[in-house]
Amino acid sequence: MQSIAINECPPLAEPTAKIAELSFLERYPELAFYLQKDPALGRKMEAHYRRVEQFCRYHLAPHVLDIDLKLRDDPHYVPHELLKKACDYRLFSMMFPASVGGAGEHVISAFMTYEMIASHCVGVANLLGVSGLALACVLASFDPRAISKVARLIVDNEKKGIPTFLSTCVTEPGAGSDAEDADEFTHAQLRTTAKRVPGGYRLNGNKVFISNGALAALHVVVAYDADGAHRPEDLLLFLVARGSEGLSVPRNEKKMGQKVCPASEVVFEDVFVPDEMVCRTGDKGSYFAYTGIANVLGLTRAGVGAFATGVTENAYRTALQFVRSNDFLGQPMEQQQWVRIELANLARRAQVARATYVSALLAVCAKGLANPITRVPDWGVANWALTQPGIANVRDSLLDSSIAEKLFKRIAATQTTSERDTVTAYGDVAKVSCSELAMENCQRAISLMGKGGFRHENGAEKLLRDVKLLQIYEGTNQVNMLDFVKRRLPRQFSNADTLV
Amino acid sequence: MDIETLTLLGDSVRSWCEDNASLLGKMEHKQPSNELLNQLYGTFNSLGILSILGEQETHHEIEALAEVATQLAYHSPSIAVMVVQQNMAAWLFTEAGKSAPEGWISLPVYDAASEWRFQINHRYNQGQLSLDGRWSSLPLLNVATHALLPIAAKEGRDFQLILLPLTQNERGLSVSAPAVTLGLRACPTADLQFAQYDVKQEHILLSGEKARACTELLWSHAETCMMAIRAGIAKASYRTARDYAAQRYQGGKIIIEHSLIRKMLADFYRETCAMDESWRMMAQGLQSDQPLRHGQVGVALKSGDLLPWLTSDGIQILGGVGYMEDYIQERRFRDAKQCEFLLGHPHARTLNLWHHESE
Ligand SMILES: Cc1cc2nc3c(=O)[nH]c(=O)nc-3n(C[C@H](O)[C@H](O)[C@H](O)COP(=O)(O)OP(=O)(O)OC[C@H]3O[C@@H](n4cnc5c(N)ncnc54)[C@H](O)[C@@H]3O)c2cc1C
Numbered sequence: 031m032q033s034i035a036i037n038e039c040p041p042l043a044e045p046t047a048k049i050a051e052l053s054f055l056e057r058y059p060e061l062a063f064y065l066q067k068d069p070a071l072g073r074k075m076e077a078h079y080r081r082v083e084q085f086c087r088y089h090l091a092p093h094v095l096d097i098d099l100k101l102r103d104d105p106h107y108v109p110h111e112l113l114k115k116a117c118d119y120r121l122f123s124m125m126f127p128a129s130v131g132g133a134g135e136h137v138i139s140a141f142m143t144y145e146m147i148a149s150h151c152v153g154v155a156n157l158l159g160v161s162g163l164a165l166a167c168v169l170a171s172f173d174p175r176a177i178s179k180v181a182r183l184i185v186d187n188e189k190k191g192i193p194t195f196l197s198t199c200v201t202e203p204g205a206g207s208d209a210e211d212a213d214e215f216t217h218a219q220l221r222t223t224a225k226r227v228p229g230g231y232r233l234n235g236n237k238v239f240i241s242n243g244a245l246a247a248l249h250v251v252v253a254y255d256a257d258g259a260h261r262p263e264d265l266l267l268f269l270v271a272r273g274s275e276g277l278s279v280p281r282n283e284k285k286m287g288q289k290v291c292p293a294s295e296v297v298f299e300d301v302f303v304p305d306e307m308v309c310r311t312g313d314k315g316s317y318f319a320y321t322g323i324a325n326v327l328g329l330t331r332a333g334v335g336a337f338a339t340g341v342t343e344n345a346y347r348t349a350l351q352f353v354r355s356n357d358f359l360g361q362p363m364e365q366q367q368w369v370r371i372e373l374a375n376l377a378r379r380a381q382v383a384r385a386t387y388v389s390a391l392l393a394v395c396a397k398g399l400a401n402p403i404t405r406v407p408d409w410g411v412a413n414w415a416l417t418q419p420g421i422a423n424v425r426d427s428l429l430d431s432s433i434a435e436k437l438f439k440r441i442a443a444t445q446t447t448s449e450r451d452t453v454t455a456y457g458d459v460a461k462v463s464c465s466e467l468a469m470e471n472c473q474r475a476i477s478l479m480g481k482g483g484f485r486h487e488n489g490a491e492k493l494l495r496d497v498k499l500l501q502i503y504e505g506t507n508q509v510n511m512l513d514f515v516k517r518r519l520p521r522q523f524s525n526a527d528t529l530v
Numbered sequence: 531m532d533i534e535t536l537t538l539l540g541d542s543v544r545s546w547c548e549d550n551a552s553l554l555g556k557m558e559h560k561q562p563s564n565e566l567l568n569q570l571y572g573t574f575n576s577l578g579i580l581s582i583l584g585e586q587e588t589h590h591e592i593e594a595l596a597e598v599a600t601q602l603a604y605h606s607p608s609i610a611v612m613v614v615q616q617n618m619a620a621w622l623f624t625e626a627g628k629s630a631p632e633g634w635i636s637l638p639v640y641d642a643a644s645e646w647r648f649q650i651n652h653r654y655n656q657g658q659l660s661l662d663g664r665w666s667s668l669p670l671l672n673v674a675t676h677a678l679l680p681i682a683a684k685e686g687r688d689f690q691l692i693l694l695p696l697t698q699n700e701r702g703l704s705v706s707a708p709a710v711t712l713g714l715r716a717c718p719t720a721d722l723q724f725a726q727y728d729v730k731q732e733h734i735l736l737s738g739e740k741a742r743a744c745t746e747l748l749w750s751h752a753e754t755c756m757m758a759i760r761a762g763i764a765k766a767s768y769r770t771a772r773d774y775a776a777q778r779y780q781g782g783k784i785i786i787e788h789s790l791i792r793k794m795l796a797d798f799y800r801e802t803c804a805m806d807e808s809w810r811m812m813a814q815g816l817q818s819d820q821p822l823r824h825g826q827v828g829v830a831l832k833s834g835d836l837l838p839w840l841t842s843d844g845i846q847i848l849g850g851v852g853y854m855e856d857y858i859q860e861r862r863f864r865d866a867k868q869c870e871f872l873l874g875h876p877h878a879r880t881l882n883l884w885h886h887e888s889e
Contacts, residue, residue, distance in 0.1 A: 099710065206849050207780050217782040239850045286853050286860035359878055360648045368877075473838055476712075476867060480875035481640040481667045484712040484868045491712035494867060498845060498860075499853055506849055508790055 054079045060388060061138070071136060078139045079146075081119055086150050089115045094151040098492050101289035105282045108245065109290065112154070113193035121158055122188045123181075125165070130178060131185040137400040141336045141391050145384070148340025149347070152496045153290035155337050157195070160241040160291065163330045164196035164250040169399060170322030171267050171309035178426060179269065179306075180248065187247070197246035199237040199296055209252075210505035211513060212323040215262045222298065223256040224266050230304040233268060233276075236297050241503075243294030244279045247272050251298070262320065267309040276301040287495030324450055325399040327513075328457035331504050332394055335387030335460030338468040338500045341493060342383045345471035346376035348489045352479045372478050379471050383464040390453075390460035397445060398453035455517040458510040465500035465507060472497045536590075540597045543579065547605035554606040557716035558861055561708060564673040570609070571634055579613055581630070583621040592751050593813035596758035600809070603762025607865045608716035610762065611872065614755045615639050615669060618748055619678050622691060625744050626736045633675035636668045636696075640719075642874025643746045644882040647682030650724055654685050659692075661702075661724040671696070671720040672708050678735065679722075680745050689742035693735040694722075702727035713864035749873060750821035753830045756872040757809035760837045763869065764802040767844035767862040771795060774848050785847075794843055801840055805833050827883050831876055837866040 054076045055062055065072030089112060100107045116122065125140045126132020135143075140162065148155035161184075168176050180196065187194040200209050204219030222235025233253055243249070249270040258264025270277060276299040282292045350373055353363040363369045394400045472494045476483030483490045501507045547554065557566065574580050582595045595617050602610035612634070619635035641649060650663040659681070668677060675697055681690045696705060702725045708718035736745075772795055775786040785791045808829050812822070822830070841863040845852035852859040870876060 102710075201850070204779065214781060217780070219779070284855040286855065286864070357648065358875075359644065359881070469842070473867070477835075477870060477876060480877070481871050484871065485667070486710035486712075491864075494712065495864065498842065498863065501842075501846060502850055502853055506846060508794075508846070512790070 057384070058142070058388065060385065064392075075136060075139050075142070078124070078133075078135050079142055082121075082143045082146050085115065085119045085121070086146055090147065090154060091150045094154075095486065095489060095492065097151075097290055098153075099486065105284055105289065105292065106244070110193075113157075114191050116158070117188045117191045117193055120188060122161070122194055123185045125162065126181045126185060130181045131189075132181060137395055138388075138391060141333065141387070144333060145336040145340045145343075145387075148337040149343040150340075151290065152337050152341050152344075152500070153288035155340060156241060156288055156291040156499075157245075159333055159337065160198065161194075161196040162333060163326070164198040164246075164248070166326045166329050166399060167198055167250050167252075167267060167322075168269070168309060170326045172322075173310040175306070176267075176269060176309040182426075183247065194247045195242045195245045197240050197242040197249045197296070199240050199243070199249050199251040201239050202236060203238055207505055207509040210327070210509060212262055212320050213516070215265070215323075220252075220254060220260075222251065222253040224253045224268065224303070225256040227302070230302055231266070231268065231308060233270065233298040233301040233303055236295065238295050239283065239293045239503075240296045241291050241293050243296045244282055244292045249277075249296060268303045269307040269309065270298070270301060270303055271307070274301050274303075286498060287492065288499050321445070321450065324454045325445075327504065328390075328450070328453040329394050329399045331454075331457035331461035331510065332387055332390035334500055334504050335383070335390055335457075335464035338461070338464035338497070339380060339383040339387055341468040341497050341500065342376075342464070342471045343380040345468070345475040345490065345493050346373065346380050348493065349373060349376055349475040349478050352482055352488055352490070356479075356482060358480075369478070372474065376471050376475060379467045383467040386463050386467075387460040390456035393453045393456040397449040401445075451517040455514050458514040458517070461500075461504060462507045462510050462514075465497070468497045468500060536594055536597055539579075539594055540601050542577065543598050543601040544604075546573075546577065547602060551605060554609065554716070555858070558606055558608060558858075559715070559855065561718050562716055567634065567670070567673045570612075574613060574616075580616045581620040583617050584624070592754050592816055593810075596755045596809055596813050599755045600758035600762040600765075600806070603759040604766045606716060607759055607763050607862075607869065608714040610759045611639065611714060612670060612717050614752060614759070617755075618752055621748060622678060622735065622745065625741075626691075628735065631675055634670045634673055636671045636674035636677040636722075638665065638668055638679060639752075639873060640667045640669075640871050642879045642882065643680070643749050644878050645874055646680045647684070652681055652684060654687055659687075659690070659729040661727045661729060664721050664723050666721045667709065667719045668722055669714075669717050669719050671705050671722060672718060677722055680742075681729075683742070688738045689745075690729075690734050691736040691741050691745055692729055692733045694729075694733055700727070711868065713861070713866070713868035747819070747821055750827075751816060753822055753827065753873055754809050754812045754816065756869070757805070757812065757830050757833050759872070760833045760866070760869050761802070761805040761809055763862050763866050764798075764805050764837060764840055767841045767859060767866075768795075768798045768802045770857070770859055770862075771798065771844045771847040774851070778849075791847060794847055798840060798843055798847075801836060805836075808833065824883055824887060827879070831879060831883075834870040834872070834876055837869060838863065841866040 061072075061075075065075070093109070093112060097107075097109050097112070120133040121143060123132040124135040124143060125137060126134070128134035144155045144159050144162075147158065165180060168180055184194045202209070202220055202222060204221065208214040208218035209220060222233065222237065224231040224233050233251065235253060237243070237251070240249075249272075251268040251270050253266055253268065254260050255264045255266055278297045278299070279294045280297060282294045285293060353369055353373060356363050358366060358369065472490065476490045476494060479488060479490055482488050486492065504510070505513070571580075579598050582598065583591045595614065599610045599614050602613060615637045616635060619637055620630050623630040638646070638649070649665045650661050652659060652661050654660070665679065671677060675695065677694045677696055679692050679694065681692055683689045694700070694703065704723045706721040706723065708720050711719060772786070775791050775795060776784065778785045781788060786795070812826050812829070815826070816822075841859070845859050845863055848857060848859055851857050854860065873879070
């Protein structure tokens with residue numbers, strides 16, 4: 031099977047002027063309370079925010095519509111120059127601790143980054159965010175060796191200016207929503223299996239709709255142990271490198287929107303995965319299946335909330351831009367009271383969406399998967415020392431040791447069931463509510479703009495095509511709400527623990 | 531038109547669409563060439579569906595055209611829009627006592643009567659009508675032989691309906707490249723740019739109070755057809771969702787067996803039935819010399835508001851598959867949103883409706 035070709039990108043155009051952005055604390059006033067305790071963190075977050083703002087203003091915003099048009103004709107087009115710029119801004123390594131060479135940004139900063147990028151192009155945010163999802167899966171395995179392997183690959187490549195993507199391969203033709211929920215895994219017709227062979231496993235199966243499938247340097251693959259009984263505890267997690275023999279990406283899907291982030295079919299035909307690329311999920315996978323997946327979803331659904339907030343904001347800004355330069359029935363639009371109220375409502379929804387996802391994110395930081403990452407100390411000079419080649423070897427062998435594994439798993443075990451349910455329920459609410467608000471804003475922005483709204487050059491029609499996906503992936507909104515019932519209303523219903 | 535003829539017409543359009551389903555699908559994905567659009571003109575002309583509105587525009591004829599439109603929209607809403615606008619043009623020629631030229635005619639179907647006077651600047655220089663500015667988003671402009679534009683009354687001058695030939699290189703008149711649009715992509719739109727363009731006497735198809743009244747009346751009656759188009763899209767989206775739900779297996783059963791999906795489908799079906807019935811009732815209640823009643827306009831505007839949400843559910847029931855271009859569901863969502871603006875900006879029309887009431 032042939033893998034698809036990636037085309038080159040022409041040079042990017044000059045930046046264009048944009049509407050004034052909100053300042054850091056205007057956008058996130060709720061964080062002021064937390065940052066009082068840690069002003070240094072506040073300053074670091076704000077500095078990062080400014081850098082991302084600059085990236086968006088100069089390198090992303092001026093090209094979004096052109097890139098979308100190119101992708102309409104050629105679904106394999108990749109905006110390489112933009113992605114190289116993202117390396118300069120360290121957007122690939124932002125979440126890794128400085129001690130492994132990453133930018134050492136707080137998880138909250140990473141989410142703000144996704145939101146801000148999504149407020150210009152949610153497809154680009156997804157391109158970066160999907161790697162975050164894959165990373166979350168690896169994190170949830172609490173296997174320090176796998177985590178440091180992925181971190182090193184991304185950090186080293188970023189330094190060389192090579193954008194590095196990860197993909198998460200879960201969905202299969204017969205396993206969509208079912209594979210988005212640990213309790214439903216028993217229904218999922220997950221056919222990808224891994225057969226134990228000397229020195230590793232052989233993977234066989236077919237994954238569909240895989241974001242970044244065509245770009246990923248590493249695929250994070252969920253598969254059943256072929257010798258197991260296809261129970262959730264028989265799930266294994268693999269890191270499969272691009273170019274592995276038997277791995278192919280036969281096609282990119284033609285999607286309605288978010289075209290810049292390709293979704294592909296990924297096929298594994300007897301792909302050998304050496305032992306060092308198998309995440310040690312421990313306890314025969316049961317921790318990963320029941321606790322890990324729920325935690326991943328708590329984190330990543332809050333992430334979709336951040337994307338959606340970006341789109342909600344973008345819809346507001348796009349409408350505002352249009353209103354400023356157009357008339358309605360012979361009068362400047364911006365001078366009409368009802369138009370201002372429409373705009374105010376667009377801005378209001380963006381604010382509600384932001385508050386919703388930030389609360390889910392804070393829950394994830396306090397009690398969820400992001401908690402261990404936020405505990406990594408900022409060691410200043412020691413960080414520099416730890417990234418020096420000689421010391422890095424010692425550091426890596428320490429991370430590889432079973433002591434580190436035990437430590438990581440102890441951190442994981444501190445979470446109670448109730449905390450996990452709360453974090454996941456907040457993730458569900460963030461994803462569903464923010465994506466609904468985003469959809470509402472996109473629909474209303476276009477309605478306000480009239481026939482100008484459906485023309486590509488004005489930006490709103492792209493938003494409507496893009497936003498719909500936010501209600502589908504990471505489990506459809508309906509399935510997210512069924513999960514919410516299970517997590518938040520268990521005492522209200524009998525049998526609330528199942529989606530059926 | 532009696533019920534048998536109406537049924538026959540509907541059936542023949544449906545079977546033509548079914549026979550040409552793959553062509554229609556391709557056209558909706560990639561903007562069709564002018565050659566293909568011209569071929570379609572020939573085909574539809576010979577099927578007799580481009581001039582259904584006869585000399586006396588009666589409710590039977592509007593009903594027949596709406597029936598054709600809903601059948602076409604089920605397969606290709608763009609083509610339905612093209613056919614309706616061509617019929618509107620043909621009827622205006624009949625009113626003017628002139629025969630319509632061959633080929634597609636472009637009409638501002640994205641503008642309400644209340645918006646016409648704001649589209650371009652027009653002024654009179656010693657009796658000479660001169661146009662400036664840009665009339666945006668005119669359907670089929672790049673393939674049409676003529677554009678038919680309503681020019682509002684001004685400076686003591688009458689309303690005029692002008693017919694501009696687009697084939698020659700007219701000084702002061704230019705056509706933009708086709709716009710890239712959200713939906714209805716098989717019916718491309720473009721902008722007509724005027725730079726001190728002098729309208730010649732022979733370009734005036736109709737003028738005066740009669741011209742204004744009949745043009746506005748036609749726009750009002752065409753609403754029934756646009757509603758029928760929306761109903762066709764809703765029906766297509768609903769059926770695709772229902773059929774998919776009947777064979778997709780998730781959560782331990784066929785998804786149509788999950789009560790959540792049943793409820794979504796039931797709501798969808800209810801709205802689809804209501805939309806379909808509304809245009810039929812509207813067509814039957816039309817009075818050929820009266821514009822739509824306020825309630826009818828209200829229903830039409832509601833259908834425009836509702837359809838994008840219905841077709842969004844249409845995607846949702848399919849999950850990820852619904853987002854892919856291979857399944858027509860995503861196209862219906864895009865088309866539905868663009869159909870919100872058929873016959874004008876919904877806010878402009880709402881204000882206009884209320885304006886008449888408050889007077
Ligand atoms: C562009 C795109 C990118 C994607 N990227 C990735 C990726 O990177 N990695 C990955 O693994 N996956 C990815 N996905 C897959 C995505 O997560 C799934 O599409 C999503 O989980 C829904 O599954 P499905 O499409 O199979 O829909 P289905 O599960 O078939 O759902 C169909 C309908 O049934 C409903 N339904 C399902 N189960 C139940 C139930 N128990 N009770 C009631 N109703 C139910 C759903 O709400 C929906 O309305 C992507 C999808 C898309 C479209």
